[in-house]
Amino acid sequence: MRKLTTALALFAAVLLFQFCSSTKNAAAPAPPPLTYETNVKPVILASCGPCHIAGQGNKKSLDNYASTKEFADDIIARIQKNPGERGFMPMRHEKLTDSTIAIFTNWKKEGLLEK
Numbered sequence: 102m103r104k105l106t107t108a109l110a111l112f113a114a115v116l117l118f119q120f121c122s123s124t125k126n127a128a129a130p131a132p133p134p135l136t137y138e139t140n141v142k143p144v145i146l147a148s149c150g151p152c153h154i155a156g157q158g159n160k161k162s163l164d165n166y167a168s169t170k171e172f173a174d175d176i177i178a179r180i181q182k183n184p185g186e187r188g189f190m191p192m193r194h195e196k197l198t199d200s201t202i203a204i205f206t207n208w209k210k211e212g213l214l215e216k
C-alpha cells in the first residue's frame with residue numbers, strides 16, 4: 102500500500118510539473134515579427150526628420166515603406182557608423198542607441214515586413 106501511495110504521489114508530481122511548464126510556455130508566445138509601420142517608421146519620424154521626411158527635407162524620403170525597404174542596407178550601414186565617419190546617419194545628431202539600431206537589423210532579418 103505504501104509503495105502504491107508513493108507511486109501515485111510521484112505520478113501526480115510529474116503531471117503537475119508538466120502542467121506548470123506547459124502553461125508557462127503558453128503564457129509567453131514568441132513576439133510578433135517587426136514591421137515598418139509599427140516599429141521602424143516611428144524611429145524614422147523621431148530621428149531622421151526633417152531631412153528624410155517628404156515635403157520637409159530634400160533627401161530620400163524614408164517616411165514611406167517602399168523607399169525605406171529599398172534603402173534598408175544603406176540605412177543599416179550608415180546608422181552603424183560613428184559620428185564623424187563619412188556617411189554617418191543621423192547626420193549632425195548623436196548615434197542611435199544599440200536597441201534602436203537593432204530594430205533596423207532585426208526588421209531586415211525578419212523579412213522587411215510592411216505591417
Ligand code: HEC
Nearest residue numbers: 148149150151152153160161172175176188190191192193
Ligand atoms: C540633418 C539632416 C539629416 C538627418 C537628421 C538624417 N539624414 Fe540621412 N542624409 C542627409 C544628407 C545631407 C544626405 C546626403 C549625403 C550623404 O549621402 O551622406 C543623407 C543621405 C542618407 C541616405 C542615402 C540616400 C540619400 O537620401 O541620399 C540614407 C539611406 C540616409 N541618409 C539615412 C538616414 C537615416 C536612417 C536617418 C535617421 C536615423 C537619417 N538619414 C538622418 C541628411 C540627414
